[in-house]
Amino acid sequence: MARYHIETYGCTANRGESRSIERRLRDGGHHPADGPADADVAILNTCTVVEKTERNMLRRAEELEAETGDLVVTGCMALAQGEEFAEAGVDAQVVHWDEVPEAAMNGECPTTTPDAEPILDGVIGILPIARGCMSDCSYCITKRATGRLDSPSVEENVEKARALVHAGATELRITGQDTGVYGWDRNQGESLLPELLDRICDIEGDFRVRVGMANPKGVHGVREELADVFADNEKLYNFLHAPVQSGSDDVLADMRRQHRVEEFLEVVDTFDDRLDRWTLSTDFIVGFPTETETDHERSMELLARIRPEKINVTRFSKRPGTDAAEMKGLGGTIKKERSKAMSELKREVVGEIHASMVGERHEVLAVRPGTGDSVKCRDGAYRQVIVRNADEYGIEPGDRVEVEITAHETMYVFGRPT
Known part of the structure; x- marks a missing residue:
């Protein structure tokens, strides 16, 4: 099993993502290390509110890279400005929150522990x-x-x-x-x-x-x-x-x-x-x-x-x-x-x-709250679709809604209810 060290910066949503990451790692039989020096992999969940925060994230990434065997960077700065880590010479895997457990598991099969129940x-x-x-x-x-x-x-x-x-x-x-x-x-x-x-x-x-x-x-x-x-x-x-x-x-x-x-x-x-x-x-x-x-x-x-x-x-x-x-x-x-x-x-x-996918229409199922006033949805092929201003549209997890794909990032797309 891998020993992991995770650090989280930023808002409540980031902390919630880190809890989800930890739950999946522990379900896979992996456990927290005493610190980055004792970890097989370090996970940095980043924030990108202001320029000073970005500089702090880059500096902390450099420190973690020096302390541990492997570094995985995720969070808001990773998604919005992921190229900055490479430009700063940081040797890290930069991934979406949902991809962190797989990136940290070294190709091992994700699994639940023997006593797992639904x-x-x-x-x-x-x-x-x-x-x-x-x-x-x-x-x-x-x-x-x-x-x-x-x-x-x-x-x-x-x-x-x-x-x-x-x-x-x-x-x-x-x-x-x-x-x-x-x-x-x-x-x-x-x-x-x-x-x-x-x-x-x-x-x-x-x-x-x-x-x-x-x-x-x-x-x-x-x-x-x-x-x-x-x-x-x-x-x-x-x-x-x-x-x-x-x-x-x-x-x-x-x-x-x-x-x-x-x-x-x-x-x-x-x-x-x-x-x-x-x-x-x-x-x-x-x-x-x-x-x-x-x-x-x-x-x-x-x-x-x-x-x-x-x-x-x-x-x-x-x-x-x-x-x-x-x-x-x-x-x-x-x-x-x-x-x-x-x-x-x-x-x-x-x-x-x-x-x-931009311009297409898809029926999606809302499954989880997202960052801020957004909700994470899945279309019929399990592609992640983010609907922003979910409260305005009255969309909650469990709802089905038709959306038009309006924009995209590398790992997901954005949809507007029609």
């Missing part, structure tokens, strides 16, 4: 459908906290989902260390995820369902059946998080990932065939110890080819006790350069996708 967080119902995983990735320490896969029955999970809906959930988030292998332990190595999702969508009520991280190998064997379930059920967000981690089969083998690049592409192609509009989310680990320049170029080429709408770029860092920690690592400069190159390509890809 919870209702506002109008969001969080449903862990299984515990543990079937993978043995060379860089991941999370498995020590979760063990082998343990899947409750489909019926048991459906009843938990029904209880969350009856309690007021308008968005169900299906979670697990690897949702794609749900049921492998009770169904002779074949996923029960399609059946589970079909059954959950049959529950009466007005709600949407988001499927959490699913490794490509688990999805590959049921890709056609799973894509059909998405196509047939409007309650399902057309969203799939399938972390490829590298565009090189050689690196994937050293990582002990269970899939090859071609299998990942077959999953993507299948969903492209079945769905008119959907969001692919994927992850890349940059600077794995055995990654050559050619391997890195293959990852860049894969990213440019598939053009996912959500991309988590993580710079490799060693986790104690993992096999990858015993490998001779790449130099910090190499990792920094490769991470910068991929992050720039990521911003280009995602920015173009969001720019293309």
Whole structure:
């Protein structure tokens, strides 16, 4: 598990984002360090009210970079003026609040702890459908906290989902260390995820369902059946998080990932065939110890080819006790350069996708309060849409509303109710 240090500056909204980040990190088996010097990763949640504040943020980022192994910068300054950190020579991952847990986890599978139970967080119902995983990735320490896969029955999970809906959930988030292998332990190595999702969508009520991280190998064997379930059920967000981690089969083998690049592409192609509009989310680990320049170029080429709408770029860092920690690592400069190159390509890809949405109309579901008088919403493909002046429009979490996309940032778009 990672040891993290988080510092928060600015308003109440920033503090709320940091609490959400910490909750997700702790759910993943990670824990706070005594200070930045003892942390595997430091997280700086920034403010950008005045010029003096910006200078203070840059100075603190420089201090944290010197004290800890990896630095993740988020918050208002990161989103509005993220380029200033690079210009100041700060070696950091600059990401949106929602991307911090993935950036901090070093490519490890996000997971809940073994005693996790369904919870209702506002109008969001969080449903862990299984515990543990079937993978043995060379860089991941999370498995020590979760063990082998343990899947409750489909019926048991459906009843938990029904209880969350009856309690007021308008968005169900299906979670697990690897949702794609749900049921492998009770169904002779074949996923029960399609059946589970079909059954959950049959529950009466007005709600949407988001499927959490699913490794490509688990999805590959049921890709056609799973894509059909998405196509047939409007309650399902057309969203799939399938972390490829590298565009090189050689690196994937050293990582002990269970899939090859071609299998990942077959999953993507299948969903492209079945769905008119959907969001692919994927992850890349940059600077794995055995990654050559050619391997890195293959990852860049894969990213440019598939053009996912959500991309988590993580710079490799060693986790104690993992096999990858015993490998001779790449130099910090190499990792920094490769991470910068991929992050720039990521911003280009995602920015173009969001720019293309301006002028479109989408029905969205309001799910969380945003910064100030705004609300965070999701469209049918789970793209984040920010509606400002929410009180003026009378929009609260749980409401559905039609919006016109009026503007965009790199990681999300803005919508105006019509």
